[in-house]
């Protein structure tokens with residue numbers, strides 16, 4: 238493997254070195270089979286007519302090595318692979334860049350054949366430079382001759398010649414599916430493929446397509462300027478487009494006037510499906526067409542059939558738009574969205590606090606639904622009062638709450654906590670933590686294992702784990718927990734059948750782990766000082782339930798406890 242990687246880099250470097258943007262060399266014909274054969278067995282590189290060095294010998298050797306490893310069952314797995322044949326968008330919202338991001342987000346490898354380079358931003362398209370047709374052919378040959386492409390997805394095909402070249406390549410190197418996004422006009426209204434392309438597009442490409450995905454304007458152009466203003470018009474359009482040869486048609490109704498849903502119409506040659514989705518209100522829609530088509534291609538590459546592929550792709554785009562509503566890139570009317578935001582919300586962070594500061598454990602307030610009910614308080618009001626009194630971190634421990642109520646309360650508490658700069662953790666329920674985008678969770682020894690929780694939550698979330706023994710404390714560190722909750726320090730009525738480990742047990746846990754520790758169980762005004770007096774460097778605070786929430790005035794109790802912990806006031810008996 239390492240050997241092939243070295244050779245591949247050499248090939249890239251040699252080609253790259255010899256291509257200067259300022260003085261483009263005359264383009265040589267695509268690599269011929271003969272040329273490849275000539276170079277076999279000979280030197281590791283050969284000089285083409287343009288003077289560029291091509292390391293065909295090296296490339297062949299590398300290919301042979303990989304093929305041999307595959308044949309010998311060397312544990313190599315075929316990765317689903319989409320090749321996008323499209324234009325580059327310098328603003329990276331659409332085109333090749335959107336295709337790469339969409340495929341990566343869907344877990345599919347994406348190679349690229351660039352047909353044109355656009356100078357583009359959120360305002361519009363400032364310039365277009367088509368890649369010479371021979372060089373589009375060369376890119377196609379390079380990828381398709383080597384890389385086991387499953388699905389080809391097309392975007393901007395700016396000249397009839399490029400469409401013909403693509404058709405020839407597809408005849409030479411058949412793939413499982415062809416997804417055609419007939420990009421003609423950019424979202425800003427700039428023309429990316431003129432009327433001269435339309436005929437050859439209809440005649441040469443659509444008959445090969447497994448699906449074509451025009452928006453209303455593109456469908457209208459393909460149908461000779463037919464007016465498409467209603468869903469009934471879209472129904473006629475899909476049938477007419479189907480007669481041009483593609484096996485499936487998806488006409489996207491995003492621009493349909495007066496509809497509150499985004500309705501796309503799908504036709505498989507037999508049945509029409511109206512695919513409804515709620516319209517996401519956002520400025521960040523640049524690149525949705527490219528992304529949708531790439532996601533369809535990605536799902537097909539994974540082995541999906543067409544309708545499920547379209548449905549998954551639609552949901553992905555909706556989700557990405559929804560998650561990206563708040564982002565602002567560029568000054569123009571239409572911004573790009575973020576394909577990875579739903580995976581990496583915390584990377585963006587939007588100014589929120591994300592990692593645990595050990596001093597956050599100082600006065601750790603853990604809620605209890607029974608106590609709030611008893612005192613007639615909402616969880617949100619209880620949390621507000623605890624923070625007002627000085628709580629430094631909140632855990633929602635709602636053992637008997639119904640899921641939907643818990644989630645709604647958790648969302649409100651997130652607002653309360655974040656507006657006050659206090660982290661919010663969820664006890665036990667990773668589903669709730671994910672759904673409300675909490676700062677993390679607290680798990681016990683019989684809850685979800687820390688490693689699994691980490692995989693689900695990602696590297697930025699806080700994970701606390703309960704430990705009663707030194708062994709558990711060592712394991713918590715190895716599993717990647719952020720802190721330890723250790724108890725019960727004293728007997729408690731809040732948690733049934735809880736083992737009391739005492740101050741000695743707490744000391745043993747603290748000494749056997751490098752993690753910050755918070756003490757819990759039966760702690761209140763009368764004994765908090767004794768706990769902190771142990772003076773262990775990683776003992777960072779106390780966690781309390783009843784001492785705050787089973788009292789008449791939560792904020793007053795929190796304030797008094799804070800003072801005791803700070804050593805600013807004498808112990809209250």
Ligand SMILES: Cc1ncc(COP(=O)(O)OP(=O)(O)O)c(N)n1
Pocket residue numbers: 601603632634664665679680681682684701702703721722723724732755757780
């Ligand atoms: C800070 C803190 N420490 C310990 C616990 C107890 O968690 P667990 O052992 O999972 O028990 P339950 O709270 O789920 O009953 C905690 N919640 N918080």
Ligand SMILES: Cc1nc(C(=O)O)sc1CCOP(=O)(O)O
Pocket residue numbers: 603703722723724725726728729730731732735736757758759760780781782783784
């Ligand atoms: C939730 C919890 N965990 C404990 C442990 O020992 O791990 S003791 C406990 C209950 C703590 O409630 P109070 O502050 O009312 O005693």
Ligand SMILES: [Mg+2]
Pocket residue numbers: 664665679680681684
């Ligand atoms: Mg638990």
